Amino acid sequence: MKRFLPLFSRYAIISTLPVLFSSLAFAGKAEVETAIQQALPQYSIENVQLHSGSGLYTVTLKDGPALHVTADGKYFTTGDIYHIKGAAVENETQKAKLAAIEALPASDMIVFKAPNEKTHITVFTDVDCAYCRMLHKEVPKLNEMGITVRYLAYPRAGLGSDGYKKMVSIWCSDDPKAWLTKAKGGENVPENTCVNPVADDYNLGNSIGVRGTPSIVLQDGQLIPGYLPADSLAKELGL
CATH class of the missing domain: 3.40.30.10 (Glutaredoxin)
Known part of the structure; x- marks a missing residue:
């Protein structure tokens, strides 16, 4: 026999999704910031921003390179982020520089x-x-x-x-x-x-x-x- 959530419960779940997502995003940002501060104490962090397409956080360091960091803060890479669009490849880092x-x-x-x-x-x-x-x-x-x-x-x-x-x-x-x-x-x-x-x-x-x-x-x-x-x-x- 199929069982259904009461109507009010379904609404409650839907209404909490944006809050849950923003909380997760905030937690990832905090973890990334803490990890980079511990690993690279010689740099100060100017900005941490989620790159929604890749799921990586872009960390801008004062007088240092831009880092692309996993949400758990355990891995990072430097360089440009490229977006594959079928047969086309778009350099999103260059687009951000230009903007x-x-x-x-x-x-x-x-x-x-x-x-x-x-x-x-x-x-x-x-x-x-x-x-x-x-x-x-x-x-x-x-x-x-x-x-x-x-x-x-x-x-x-x-x-x-x-x-x-x-x-x-x-x-x-x-x-x-x-x-x-x-x-x-x-x-x-x-x-x-x-x-x-x-x-x-x-x-x-x-x-x-x-x-x-x-x-x-x-x-x-x-x-x-x-x-x-x-x-x-x-x-x-x-x-």
């Missing part, structure tokens, strides 16, 4: 806009970096090719360093584009202070895997670690 960068207002960047823009690159830069200076010399050529160059600050020596102070002074100057070019040519920048995005840029760079300069983010989210000549960059961009 974070594209959400930034252009007013917080130093932008060298191409007159006939076809695409853009976003460059994490340091004014004292020799390869950053090489890339900057090619900005006019990149602009001619239709590539807009958007700069974000990444003082390699960290927050509070001399490089950091130089970049704050540039971003706070009366003409950031001109002073960035002068600084990359070896000129001293007059000290300036203001509300600026330099620290936020630096932290964003760390969170998406920037470890040196220049680091170039293409419009599809691909991160290129290091200098590429203008012609090679154009090929990467499909131009």
Whole structure:
């Protein structure tokens, strides 16, 4: 003989499901955070977020790599997460990097806009970096090719360093584009202070895997670690 739950009992079970799910998710997040803090005490955790598609937790470490951690906190890996969609493979980590960068207002960047823009690159830069200076010399050529160059600050020596102070002074100057070019040519920048995005840029760079300069983010989210000549960059961009 079939037996049925009373109507009110079925409703009660259904109504508790969202609460149960959220409790389980919270427990997993707490376990992951505790496990990573114990295993990697040299890093501080900036964010822990569930990646719903894979069931892994993405842990963002300050000045460290992004980790993908199992819900029990016993296993982790680094690198990108790929989503298989039939014959297509989509890099979801790149999509997240791109979304974070594209959400930034252009007013917080130093932008060298191409007159006939076809695409853009976003460059994490340091004014004292020799390869950053090489890339900057090619900005006019990149602009001619239709590539807009958007700069974000990444003082390699960290927050509070001399490089950091130089970049704050540039971003706070009366003409950031001109002073960035002068600084990359070896000129001293007059000290300036203001509300600026330099620290936020630096932290964003760390969170998406920037470890040196220049680091170039293409419009599809691909991160290129290091200098590429203008012609090679154009090929990467499909131009």
